[in-house]
Amino acid sequence: MIEQPLAERFNLRSRLRFNIESGQIWLDENRMLLLHAKAFGALRQELFESLGSKRAKGLLFRMGFAAGQHDADLAQKLYGEGDDFDVFKIGPELHAFEGLVRSTITEAKIDWEKGTFFGEVKCENSWEAESHLQLFGAGDEAACWHLSGYASGYTSRFFKRFIVFRETKCVCCGDPNCVLVGKPVEDWGDDAFLEHCLEPKDKETSFEQLQEELWQVRGRQREQRPPGKLVGSSPAFSAAFSLLSKAASSPITVLLLGETGVGKEVFAQWLHENSDRADKPFVAINCAAIPNDLIESELFGVQKGAYTGAQNSRPGKFERADGGTLFLDELGELSPPAQVKLLRVLQTGEVERLGDDKPRKVSVRLVAATNVNLQQAIADGRFRADLYYRLATYPLEIPPLRKRKSDIPVLVSVLIEKYSPLYHKTIHGISDLAMQELMAYDWPGNVRELENLVERSVLLAPSGGQIEVEHLFPGMAPVTALGAVIDRQGKVGNADEARKDKLYDSLLDEGFDLQVHEARLLQLTVLRANGNLTHAARLLGITRRQLAYRVKQVLGDIE
16 A cells, blocks of 8 residues: 655645735745745855854754744644654655755654654755855865754654754765754763754753744844833834833823723833832722712722711722822713812812811822823813813823734733743744734734733643634634645645645545435535526536436436
């Protein structure tokens, strides 16, 4: 029996999609680039000439390592479709699929339970060796550092331990083929070549530290974040944060404006934590969440006996925030009587509890927030103009997420870090396609909606994997996934045709009965046409006479 090629068994070609209209190439949910090998070779040459041999080798190795990890994530998604070793062998298949090299595993000693590994791989048509020969000529040193890094990253992710591949033979040294040998890093001892894989002090580096280093190597250093919980570096965010930071050390009243979900309370907390009141209370109250008949007692307190049921005196939010900061959210929902009392407190610095005529001095830094257009509310008679001008001493507009989309990647990274431990998971970031879907979304619920979506995605994503589109939007196919795919002959074909081919392939797997399937198709077509054979024939693309004959042959007479 001839063994089916891995590319067909795991339907790899259907995972490679070309979307020429949008200028994108996708391998599953990873965005790919179709580059000229000579251009990539020129970049490689520049690395050696500008950074020196040692640093260039390390950089190429780490770049390959990151690519190998991404392909391992794709291979592990197919885990249920073959045995462990078959799934593991997808790595060389993917490497060839990406046009980098033709790799063949020639030796593999693997103990899946113990996690031990020794492997040898023969590499043919290495792009890296070809490029090195063209630009530098033959020499004494092996040249395929990027390929070695790929094999190391792929295998390390697969075995969840650091495994390093070293090139022991290379066509650049006059050998007929390139050969890679891989084993756990500790089994290499103090071999000098390891300095190109990790700095000596980092030989025991954890996967998390290694991933951070790889992100830096790939030029994706973390954006500078303001201290505290605020995250962002976009122009819109930076402008708002600049205004916020200038107000932090002063007692000025700040009015935070913006849509629901933009993070007004987080801004208010940052303001408090970076003021000279940081060691005093931060008290928050949502004015819209409290009934109008209770809002005054909540804000200003109540004296014993003030009304039926007031059996004890208690301070309000102003007294509890004395010395610190009071955050009034949804300010536009305050009742007219509460607005009058609030204005008095702001003017005098004194608060009177409900049912008491004794004023109490308070020192409170007020931060208010609303998503209501207060000037329109003033025009409608729902908000006092004098209170507005008292509060709007320092208005600050927080931009909606759709106007600061460049902050989404770092926000997602921070949220994954926040929720992964909560759900006892290790999440290796987010796929390129999933990130593109986030960037294309309009975010009516702003940062709060993003946070909820990421939390759900962390829950749905497998530990050790990435967040993908199916975790962000369960049951919804992304539009960006459409495009042309590679057929079995290696030619670019239509994605719809490829899906049909996949369906037909699945029908032919085992137990296929053409007559049964034809009968079922005819039944469904006639039912959809409500028994009208003319309409049914149009659905099938045949004449009514042809359909009537087939129906009679397969289904018998239909009244």
